Amino acid sequence: MKHKQILLAHGSGGSMMHDLIRDVFLPAFDNPLLRQGNDQAVFENPGGRIAFTTDSYVVQPIVFPGGTIGELAIHGTINDLAMGGAQPIGLSVGMILEEGLEMELLEDIVRRMKRAADDAGVPIVTGDTKVVERGSCDKIFINTSGIGIVPPDVHIDGASAKTGDAVLISGTIGDHGVAVMSERKGLRFETPVTSDSQALHRLVARMLEVTKDIHVLRDPTRGGVATTLNEIAVQSRCGIEIEEERLPVPPAVHGACDLLGLDPLYLANEGKLLAILPEQHADAVLAAMRETPEGADACRIGRVVADMPGIVRMKTGIGGTRIVNVLTGEMLPRIC
Amino acid sequence: MSIISSFRESSRAKPIIDRIHQRDTGPVSIMEFCGGHTVAIFRSGIRTVMPVHVQMISGPGCPVCVTSNGDLDRAVALAKTPGVILATYGDMLKVPGSEESLMQVKAQGYAVEIVYSTLDALALAEAHPDREIVFFAIGFETTSPAAAAAVLQARDRGLQNFSICSVMKLTIPGARALLSMGEVKVDAVIGPGHVSSIIGSDAWRFLPEEYGIPVAISGFETLDLLAATDALLRMIEAKQPDLVNTYSRIVKPGGNRKAWGAVQQVFELRAASWRGFGEIPESGLALREEFAAYDADRRFDIRVAPAPEHPACRCGEVLRGVALPPDCKVFGTACTPEHPLGPCMVSSEGSCAAYYHYQRQQR
Ligand code: SF4
Ligand code: SF4
Numbered sequence: 001m002k003h004k005q006i007l008l009a010h011g012s013g014g015s016m017m018h019d020l021i022r023d024v025f026l027p028a029f030d031n032p033l034l035r036q037g038n039d040q041a042v043f044e045n046p047g048g049r050i051a052f053t054t055d056s057y058v059v060q061p062i063v064f065p066g067g068t069i070g071e072l073a074i075h076g077t078i079n080d081l082a083m084g085g086a087q088p089i090g091l092s093v094g095m096i097l098e099e100g101l102e103m104e105l106l107e108d109i110v111r112r113m114k115r116a117a118d119d120a121g122v123p124i125v126t127g128d129t130k131v132v133e134r135g136s137c138d139k140i141f142i143n144t145s146g147i148g149i150v151p152p153d154v155h156i157d158g159a160s161a162k163t164g165d166a167v168l169i170s171g172t173i174g175d176h177g178v179a180v181m182s183e184r185k186g187l188r189f190e191t192p193v194t195s196d197s198q199a200l201h202r203l204v205a206r207m208l209e210v211t212k213d214i215h216v217l218r219d220p221t222r223g224g225v226a227t228t229l230n231e232i233a234v235q236s237r238c239g240i241e242i243e244e245e246r247l248p249v250p251p252a253v254h255g256a257c258d259l260l261g262l263d264p265l266y267l268a269n270e271g272k273l274l275a276i277l278p279e280q281h282a283d284a285v286l287a288a289m290r291e292t293p294e295g296a297d298a299c300r301i302g303r304v305v306a307d308m309p310g311i312v313r314m315k316t317g318i319g320g321t322r323i324v325n326v327l328t329g330e331m332l333p334r335i336c
Numbered sequence: 337m338s339i340i341s342s343f344r345e346s347s348r349a350k351p352i353i354d355r356i357h358q359r360d361t362g363p364v365s366i367m368e369f370c371g372g373h374t375v376a377i378f379r380s381g382i383r384t385v386m387p388v389h390v391q392m393i394s395g396p397g398c399p400v401c402v403t404s405n406g407d408l409d410r411a412v413a414l415a416k417t418p419g420v421i422l423a424t425y426g427d428m429l430k431v432p433g434s435e436e437s438l439m440q441v442k443a444q445g446y447a448v449e450i451v452y453s454t455l456d457a458l459a460l461a462e463a464h465p466d467r468e469i470v471f472f473a474i475g476f477e478t479t480s481p482a483a484a485a486a487v488l489q490a491r492d493r494g495l496q497n498f499s500i501c502s503v504m505k506l507t508i509p510g511a512r513a514l515l516s517m518g519e520v521k522v523d524a525v526i527g528p529g530h531v532s533s534i535i536g537s538d539a540w541r542f543l544p545e546e547y548g549i550p551v552a553i554s555g556f557e558t559l560d561l562l563a564a565t566d567a568l569l570r571m572i573e574a575k576q577p578d579l580v581n582t583y584s585r586i587v588k589p590g591g592n593r594k595a596w597g598a599v600q601q602v603f604e605l606r607a608a609s610w611r612g613f614g615e616i617p618e619s620g621l622a623l624r625e626e627f628a629a630y631d632a633d634r635r636f637d638i639r640v641a642p643a644p645e646h647p648a649c650r651c652g653e654v655l656r657g658v659a660l661p662p663d664c665k666v667f668g669t670a671c672t673p674e675h676p677l678g679p680c681m682v683s684s685e686g687s688c689a690a691y692y693h694y695q696r697q698q699r
Contacts, residue, residue: 320384
C-alpha cells in the first residue's frame with residue numbers, strides 16, 4: 001500500500017524501500033541503465049577528457065515561484081559541467097529524506113527532476129535514497145553528481161581571463177534570488193518574479209561552435225554576478241570593469257530589490273552564465289547566444305582590464321566609478 | 337523582455353554634474369547626516385564625479401555606529417539575564433562591545449533573536465509568553481514611531497512580557513553637537529530623507545539661521561543627491577544659506593505629525609551617549625513614566641562598568657568627520673567586514689564599510 005508520508009521504514013533496505021524505489025523513483029527516472037538495477041551504471045567512454053562534478057542541494061524553501069529543489073539539483077550539476085565546456089552524459093541522484101515528508105511532494109519533486117533531465121537530454125543513471133529521523137534534515141536534501149565529456153581544444157578555466165577580453169552575460173540577473181526571497185518572506189509582487197533555473201549545456205555547445213577560444217565560463221549562482229566576477233578577477237590576477245548601464249536587471253527584480261534593500265548584483269541566478277573571451281570573438285558569440293532560448297537576452301557587460309588586479313569595479317550610471325566587492329556575510333535588509 | 341537601464345539616469349545626470357563643475361564656490365565640504373545617503377553616494381560613484389574642490393564627508397548618520405560601547409554592554413548583560421530573549425536588528429549582532437559582541441553571546445547559547453522591526457519583537461512576545469522579550473531599540477527618528485506603536489500595542493493587548501531597551505537617538509541634537517565642537521569644517525549639509533519625513537524639513541532651519549550653513553533635504557536616488565548637491569553649491573555661490581527640500585514628494589515641512597505624535601506620547605527626551613561624542617543632553621528617547629512597565633531599564637536592574645572603546649579604532653573621529661576611514665591604521669587590514677574592530681566597519685551604513693566596499697584604495 002502507498003503511504004502518504006515518508007516513514008523511517010522507507011529507508012530500511014526492506015520491502016518498503018523497494019516499494020518506494022519501484023513506485024516513485026523508477027517509473028520517473030526510467031532509462032535502460034537504471035533499469036538494470038545494479039549498484040553502478042556502466043557506460044561506454046566516447047573518448048576525450050572527462051569532467052566530473054558533484055553538488056548538494058539544501059535550499060529553503062524547497063518550492064518557490066518557477067521551480068523546486070528538484071530542478072535546481074538537475075540544472076545545477078549540468079551547469080557545473082557545462083561551465084567547463086563539457087557536454088553532460090549522465091547524472092546520479094542521492095536523496096536524503098526526512099521522516100514525515102509528504103509523499104505527494106516527493107512525487108512532484110521527482111517528476112520535475114525527470115522532466116528537467118529529459119528536457120536537457122541527460123539521463124539519471126544511478127541513485128540512492130536514505131531516510132533520516134524527523135529533525136535530522138530539513139524535508140529533503142538532494143545530491144547530484146554528473147559526468148561529461150570535454151571536447152578537444154576546449155580549455156576553459158577561471159584563471160584564463162586576459163586583459164582586453166570581453167565580459168558577456170547570457171541573460172537577466174537576480175530572478176532566482178528574488179523568487180526565493182519573496183517566497184521566504186511571503187511577499188507577492190504585482191509582476192511575479194520566477195526562478196530562471198535552466199540547463200546551459202546547449203547554450204555552451206552553441207558558443208563553442210562559434211569559437212573554442214573561450215577563456216572563462218561561470219554560472220553566477222550563490223553570491224551573484226558580483227561574487228563570481230571577483231573570484232575570476234582573483235584567479236586570473238586581472239581587473240574587471242563592468243558598466244552599470246549595461247546590466248540586464250528586469251524591472252520587477254529592480255522593484256523588489258528597492259523594496260527589500262537588496263542589490264541584484266549579489267542575488268543568485270540558476271540559469272545564467274558569465275563568459276569571458278577575446279574581444280575579436282565577442283560579437284559573433286553574442287549573436288549566437290541570442291539565437292538560443294537560454295541566451296535570448298545575452299549582452300555584453302564589461303571587459304577585463306590590466307590595472308587593479310583582483311578587483312572588480314563598476315562604471316556607474318552617472319559616469320562615476322566604484323568597487324564591486326564580494327558579498328560579506330548575509331545580505332540583510334536595511335533597518336529603515 | 338524590457339530591460340531597465342540607467343541611460344535615462346545618465347542623460348539626466350550629465351547637465352547637473354556639468355552645473356556642479358561650473359559653480360564658483362572655492363573649496364567646500366559637504367556633510368551628509370544619514371547612513372543611507374553615505375551608501376547611496378558611494379554606490380552611485382557621486383564622489384568620483386565631483387570636482388576636486390568639492391569634498392563629501394560623512395557624519396554620525398548610522399544608528400548602529402553611534403551606539404556606545406556602554407549601551408552595547410547593557411544589551412549583552414540583558415541577553416544574559418535568565419528568562420530574557422533579546423531581540424534586535426541583524427547589524428547590531430556583529431558590533432564588538434567592550435568584551436564581546438551579541439553574536440558571541442548568541443553562540444554561547446543565550447537567546448538573541450534577529451528581527452526586522454519592533455513589531456516582529458512584539459510578535460515574539462506573543463509567541464513566548466513564558467519568556468521576557470527585550471527589544472534593543474537603536475535608531476533615529478525614522479524607527480522611533482514603530483517603537484512607539486509597539487509599546488502602545490503591547491499596552492492595548494495587555495502583554496506583560498515585552499519591554500524596550502531604548503538607545504534611540506535624535507539627529508538634530510547630534511548635528512548641533514558636531515557643529516558646536518567646531519572640529520570639522522562643514523560648509524553645507526545634505527539633510528536626511530527618512531528622518532525628515534518624520535520630523536519635517538523645517539526642523540533643519542536652524543542650520544542656515546543659526547550657523548549660516550545651507551541645507552538640502554535629499555532622497556536616496558542618485559539624481560536626488562546630485563540635485564541636492566547642486567542646490568547647496570548654488571546657495572554657497574550666492575552666499576545665501578537657506579533650506580531647500582529636494583525630496584518634497586516624501587518630506588513635508590511639518591513632517592508626519594501622527595507618527596511623531598505617537599513618539600512624543602510614549603517617549604521623553606534624555607541624555608544619550610554617542611560613540612565619538614560622549615553624552616549629548618536631550619538627544620535620546622526614554623520611555624515616559626506612564627509606560628514604565630515597558631521599559632527594560634526599569635524592569636531589569638542592569639549595571640555595567642564604564643566601557644572604553646577599542647584603542648586602535650578611530651570610529652569616533654570617523655563619525656565626527658575629522659578622520660577618513662583610510663586614515664585608520666587598521667582599516668582593511670586588521671579591521672574588515674569579516675572581522676570588524678569597530679562598528680563603522682560592521683553596519684552596512686557605516687562609513688568604514690562603505691569605503692571598504694566601494695572605494696578601498698581610492699581616496
Ligand atoms: S535611518 Fe533612514 S534616515 Fe536614518 S540613517 Fe538610516 S537611512 Fe538614513
Ligand atoms: S577601520 Fe575599523 S577600527 Fe578603524 S575606524 Fe573604521 S571601524 Fe574603527
